[in-house]
Amino acid sequence: MANRETAVRADKPAIEVIGATKVLNGRKIIDRLSFSVERGEIYGFLGPNGAGKTTTIRMMVGLIRMNEGDIRIQGHSIRTDRKRALAEVGAIVENPELYRYLTGRQNLQQYANLCERPIDRQRIDEVIRLVRLEDAIDRKVRTYSLGMRQRLGIAQAILHRPSLLLLDEPTNGLDPAGIRELRDYLRQLAREENMAIVVSSHLLSEIELLCDRVIIIQKGRFVAERTLKEEATTDVLSFEIELAESDENKDRMAQHLESRGFEKVDDSGRWTIPIRKEHVPALIESLVQDRVPLMQARIRTTALEDLFLRLTEEGIR
Numbered sequence: 001m002a003n004r005e006t007a008v009r010a011d012k013p014a015i016e017v018i019g020a021t022k023v024l025n026g027r028k029i030i031d032r033l034s035f036s037v038e039r040g041e042i043y044g045f046l047g048p049n050g051a052g053k054t055t056t057i058r059m060m061v062g063l064i065r066m067n068e069g070d071i072r073i074q075g076h077s078i079r080t081d082r083k084r085a086l087a088e089v090g091a092i093v094e095n096p097e098l099y100r101y102l103t104g105r106q107n108l109q110q111y112a113n114l115c116e117r118p119i120d121r122q123r124i125d126e127v128i129r130l131v132r133l134e135d136a137i138d139r140k141v142r143t144y145s146l147g148m149r150q151r152l153g154i155a156q157a158i159l160h161r162p163s164l165l166l167l168d169e170p171t172n173g174l175d176p177a178g179i180r181e182l183r184d185y186l187r188q189l190a191r192e193e194n195m196a197i198v199v200s201s202h203l204l205s206e207i208e209l210l211c212d213r214v215i216i217i218q219k220g221r222f223v224a225e226r227t228l229k230e231e232a233t234t235d236v237l238s239f240e241i242e243l244a245e246s247d248e249n250k251d252r253m254a255q256h257l258e259s260r261g262f263e264k265v266d267d268s269g270r271w272t273i274p275i276r277k278e279h280v281p282a283l284i285e286s287l288v289q290d291r292v293p294l295m296q297a298r299i300r301t302t303a304l305e306d307l308f309l310r311l312t313e314e315g316i317r
């Protein structure tokens, strides 16, 4: 433990990417990319297909070398202090490697035996609790759902108490409820393990559900970085509601919403209105008073969405 205390420098960001550049076949796939993530944060790594997310993550876990720049994990350079840097990383880059014929617990035990840092039974129980797999942990992995396998993969990746957890497209195959659940336990992990978590995705809607902060990249370059915590957004926001489907008074309700300044998003019953954040509670109260049949309501950070849509369209072109 003493070694670990000296290896982890509390004042350093969990990860700093400093001007990382990767050239493949004479083409700059990643071009002077820089960002940093603090412990306790869930950081979204967002970009349209082919933007360079996987390549960057592969550099962050030491699977490929960069041509220029550096990546420091808890202050340790991946170029000059590789072993100590990588000891601070847990990752699922492709599918988690699991033995399907063993139970979840046996998988964790196997993995623990291979770790350099000693991992006791108490730690194994702790990670099982963190990813909420207590009820299924003694079942064979082949009986697990996709979401359960992902949880076990995450439990495995954090057994050695890394400072940084990297997840490449962790929302693949999950529905919105699954994504929220993922967010809940990732948030608990970030807090209880004081860990930085970096997740990549090509879908803004998923990143918005999951992350505290987001970086957008395109063609290997930095495009923008934004905080997604709602309290940090003071500008005019877009407030979106979705009406319950079986509404007999659909037309009357549409007229009512239009008269209040709402605009129809599409035919699925979604309506939107620009609003300042401080006015949201009063608006919700009045919608309830007016008996607007709300299915859900949410705030959208429009600037980010517009930017990302533009990039995605450019990417497709």
Ligand SMILES: Nc1ncnc2c1ncn2[C@@H]1O[C@H](COP(=O)(O)OP(=O)(O)OP(=O)(O)O)[C@@H](O)[C@H]1O
Binding pocket: 024, 025, 029, 047, 048, 049, 050, 051, 052, 053, 054, 055, 056, 202
């Ligand atoms: N081994 C390689 N040789 C040449 N080009 C490559 C190689 N690997 C990736 N690329 C190119 O690098 C760019 C970035 O790819 P990368 O897989 O990192 O993007 P991504 O953002 O993860 O995309 P996706 O979401 O589609 O996985 C792409 O244009 C890709 O074609």
